[in-house]
Amino acid sequence: MSTAIFYHAGCPVCMGAEQMLLSSLNQDKFPLDIVHLGEQPQRISDAESAGVKSVPALVLEGQVFHINFGAALADLKS
Amino acid sequence: MSTAIFYHAGCPVCMGAEQMLLSSLNQDKFPLDIVHLGEQPQRISDAESAGVKSVPALVLEGQVFHINFGAALADLKS
Numbered sequence: 001m002s003t004a005i006f007y008h009a010g011c012p013v014c015m016g017a018e019q020m021l022l023s024s025l026n027q028d029k030f031p032l033d034i035v036h037l038g039e040q041p042q043r044i045s046d047a048e049s050a051g052v053k054s055v056p057a058l059v060l061e062g063q064v065f066h067i068n069f070g071a072a073l074a075d076l077k078s
Numbered sequence: 079m080s081t082a083i084f085y086h087a088g089c090p091v092c093m094g095a096e097q098m099l100l101s102s103l104n105q106d107k108f109p110l111d112i113v114h115l116g117e118q119p120q121r122i123s124d125a126e127s128a129g130v131k132s133v134p135a136l137v138l139e140g141q142v143f144h145i146n147f148g149a150a151l152a153d154l155k156s
Contacts, residue, residue, distance in 0.1 A: 004102065020138055024082065026104040060098055065145050 004030040005059045007047045009038045013070035017056040020067075030060065037076050044076060082108040083137045085125045087116045091148035095134040098145075108138065115154050122154060 006021055008014035018034065025032055035043050037055060047057070051064040054072050058065045084099055086092035096112065103110055113121050115133060125135070129142040132150050136143045 016141065017143060020136075020141065020143055024104055024108050024138060025102055030102050058098075060102060063094065063098065065095060065098055066147075067143050067145055069144075 002030050002061050003033055005033045005035060005050075006056065007035050007037055007043075007052055007059070008056045009071050009076055010036055011055075011070040013068050014056040017058075017067040017070075021058065037073075041076065044073065048073060080108050080139050081111055083111045083113060083128075084134065085113050085115055085121075085130055085137070086134045087149050087154055088114055089133075089148040091146050092134040095136075095145045095148075099136065115151075119154065122151065126151060 004025065006018060008018060021032060035047070037044055037047060050059045050062070052059065052066075052073060054066055055070050055076070056067045058067060082103060084096060086096060099110060113125070115122055115125065128137045128140070130137065130144075130151060132144055133148050133154070134145045136145060
């Protein structure tokens, strides 16, 4: 079983991408783990290690896909 | 039945996104229409009308999701 991690920060751009993923992703194959980095800043370093530069972003089997642009990761640290 | 249109231009960034979509999208619900704008420049205006600014991009039920960044649409016209 593969896992898809969706990193977001609660912004409207992120919410749109989240709805898209929830409705379209084959969750039997890729159960979606949704991480709100504003509420879980302790997971920012995981996101960075995975190669995430901005949110919303989807990490699927280790590959990062930045979807549109909501916020830079650096802005979530302050 | 909804349709998902994936616009790309044959670049490596696009190919990565295409593989991700093919493997993860629930195609029973969203059959994927793949459009290579380098080979089908006559469809660039459709893409622009849908709000696509760069490829790769996914248009799902009228909403545009730009995935990573391969090429600006303007560069595909020349």
